[in-house]
Amino acid sequence: MLVTCPNCGPREVQELRCAGESTTRPKTTPTQRELNEYIYFRANEAGLQREWWFCRACEDWFLAERNTVTNEVSRTWHPARSPEGSAR
Amino acid sequence: MKDIFLKKQILKRPDELKRHYDVVIIGGGSHGLATAYYLATHHGITNVAILEKSYIGSGAAGRNTTIIRANYRTPEGAAFYKQSVELYERLSGELDFNLMFSQHGHFTLAHSDRSLVVQQERAEVNKLLGIDSYVIDAKEVKKLCPQINISTDVTWPIQGALYHPPGGIIRHDAVVWGFAKQVTRAGIEIHQNVEVTGFDISNGRVHGVKTTKGDVSCGVVLSATAGWSSIVAKMAGVPLPIIGSILQAFVTEPVKPFLDKIIVSAQMHIYCSQTDRGEFLIGAEVEPYPTYSNKGTFPFVEYACRHVLELFPQLHATKILRHWTGLCDMSPDYSPIMGLTELDGFLVDCGWGTYGFKAAPIVGVTLAELIAKGKTPALIEPFKLDRFYTDTLVSEAAAAAVSH
Ligand SMILES: Cc1cc2nc3c(=O)[nH]c(=O)nc-3n(C[C@H](O)[C@H](O)[C@H](O)COP(=O)(O)OP(=O)(O)OC[C@H]3O[C@@H](n4cnc5c(N)ncnc54)[C@H](O)[C@@H]3O)c2cc1C
Numbered sequence: 488m489l490v491t492c493p494n495c496g497p498r499e500v501q502e503l504r505c506a507g508e509s510t511t512r513p514k515t516t517p518t519q520r521e522l523n524e525y526i527y528f529r530a531n532e533a534g535l536q537r538e539w540w541f542c543r544a545c546e547d548w549f550l551a552e553r554n555t556v557t558n559e560v561s562r563t564w565h566p567a568r569s570p571e572g573s574a575r
Numbered sequence: 576m577k578d579i580f581l582k583k584q585i586l587k588r589p590d591e592l593k594r595h596y597d598v599v600i601i602g603g604g605s606h607g608l609a610t611a612y613y614l615a616t617h618h619g620i621t622n623v624a625i626l627e628k629s630y631i632g633s634g635a636a637g638r639n640t641t642i643i644r645a646n647y648r649t650p651e652g653a654a655f656y657k658q659s660v661e662l663y664e665r666l667s668g669e670l671d672f673n674l675m676f677s678q679h680g681h682f683t684l685a686h687s688d689r690s691l692v693v694q695q696e697r698a699e700v701n702k703l704l705g706i707d708s709y710v711i712d713a714k715e716v717k718k719l720c721p722q723i724n725i726s727t728d729v730t731w732p733i734q735g736a737l738y739h740p741p742g743g744i745i746r747h748d749a750v751v752w753g754f755a756k757q758v759t760r761a762g763i764e765i766h767q768n769v770e771v772t773g774f775d776i777s778n779g780r781v782h783g784v785k786t787t788k789g790d791v792s793c794g795v796v797l798s799a800t801a802g803w804s805s806i807v808a809k810m811a812g813v814p815l816p817i818i819g820s821i822l823q824a825f826v827t828e829p830v831k832p833f834l835d836k837i838i839v840s841a842q843m844h845i846y847c848s849q850t851d852r853g854e855f856l857i858g859a860e861v862e863p864y865p866t867y868s869n870k871g872t873f874p875f876v877e878y879a880c881r882h883v884l885e886l887f888p889q890l891h892a893t894k895i896l897r898h899w900t901g902l903c904d905m906s907p908d909y910s911p912i913m914g915l916t917e918l919d920g921f922l923v924d925c926g927w928g929t930y931g932f933k934a935a936p937i938v939g940v941t942l943a944e945l946i947a948k949g950k951t952p953a954l955i956e957p958f959k960l961d962r963f964y965t966d967t968l969v970s971e972a973a974a975a976a977v978s979h
Binding site: 488504508519 | 963
């Protein structure tokens with residue numbers, strides 16, 4: 488399985504770390520329920536999922552869009568260098 | 576003589592789905608089947624349908640590495656799994672089906688002082704609950720398992736182990752078939768190739784399920800769908816704290832029996848046993864990214880071989896025969912999620928990750944009681960979904976992240 492790091496190019500998955508699906512931070516003073524939903528609950532999508540990855544080679548974080556059924560990574564991008572950033 | 580070889584069809588295939596069942600169980604794995612079995616035998620509830628999208632045992636029930644043990648880390652977990660091991664001990668007779676349960680002992684190897692401390696803690700919790708489990712040093716490991724390599728010219732020399740004599744392996748297919756046989760005899764319908772595609776929900780209550788073979792109404796729905804739990808719960812609008820991943824395993828070609836113990840290394844993240852057929856059965860931990868793809872990976876095989884050969888160098892020329900994967904529904908605290916949800920009539924049984932097969936009988940007993948009496952049994956009270964909203968987690972990582 489190959490994942491393309493925006494800095495280092497295509498890499499074997501062992502050279503990176505998947506930090507899981509990207510989530511939306513709750514507002515500044517969340518209720519306990521909102522906070523726990525954010526911490527524990529996941530969509531765990533079967534299909535296209537947007538997730539955070541970390542590259543062990545350049546030690547940078549980036550976003551990826553991956554199909555969790557086929558493991559095909561359709562797109563990776565660096566939030567700071569893309570107009571859409573990390574917005575959903 | 577002839578009838579010994581007669582093909583007996585143990586699973587009667589029901590015709591059409593009925594319009595109504597008191598209980599619908601989604602998923603024909605070990606948990607769904609066990610729950611149906613105890614609904615019938617303990618509570619006389621038999622207007623029940625098990626809906627399975629593929630064939631029974633096609634999920635993790637037919638893919639797991641069959642380790643059964645009770646030496647968990649938390650009092651809640653250990654007490655729960657202990658009862659399951661005891662139920663398994665009697666299950667062959669009860670189901671009138673040879674499950675080939677062999678309790679030859681389970682070792683969790685420690686390769687560092689820190690790991691010995693963790694194993695010691697587990698031993699203390701176990702002892703208090705009457706579970707046979709204690710820490711031994713490397714020499715005793717060698718005495719009980721002479722085949723193992725305890726030399727120090729390896730990456731991680733063995734310092735000792737948590738030894739659990741009642742730990743064992745079982746024939747997983749037989750568990751599935753044994754339950755299915757008795758469930759069918761009790762009059763419960765097992766519908767294979769029927770996929771649940773949605774729910775009939777109104778006023779905060781589920782009234783029925785939609786399937787690929789039509790709709791049925793029901794009193795209670797249990798989703799016992801393991802690796803598919805998030806997908807099914809989403810149809811019911813119930814969020815889950817689950818991340819799906821795959822666990823892989825492989826077997827070598829069969830060799831003469833020389834290992835009767837189960838060996839787990841918490842440091843090297845691998846485990847192995849020898850099956851009744853003589854194959855070495857080897858596994859590791861889940862892939863480090865979420866996925867629903869049941870495709871095996873080469874790095875896993877490479878990693879597992881490298882480490883297993885440090886424990887059993889004798890296997891160096893043994894060839895790999897088969898390699899497979901199964902979906903695992905990982906919960907944040909490595910404990911299961913069982914019972915009621917915020918949607919009335921919709922029960923879940925998930926978060927079984929890499930360790931749920933050993934729990935099938937006790938899951939069946941407790942969930943059947945919950946369905947029949949409407950009250951959560953004390954044994955599974957700590958495992959309710961609600962704990963993630965109230966921060967009352969049951970952290971079992973030390974005993975379940977690598978040993979399955
Ligand atoms: C490689 C591997 C090794 C393992 N080793 C161990 C071990 O040594 N010891 C241990 O205790 N545990 C182990 N486990 C974990 C254990 O196998 C699982 O936790 C357990 O089997 C899950 O319960 P189940 O048998 O009911 O699940 P499954 O057998 O996965 O049953 C779920 C069923 O639901 C069905 N389903 C899903 N969606 C739908 C739908 N929409 N409609 C209808 N049906 C649906 C699926 O087809 C499936 O048959 C291992 C798992 C794997 C993958």
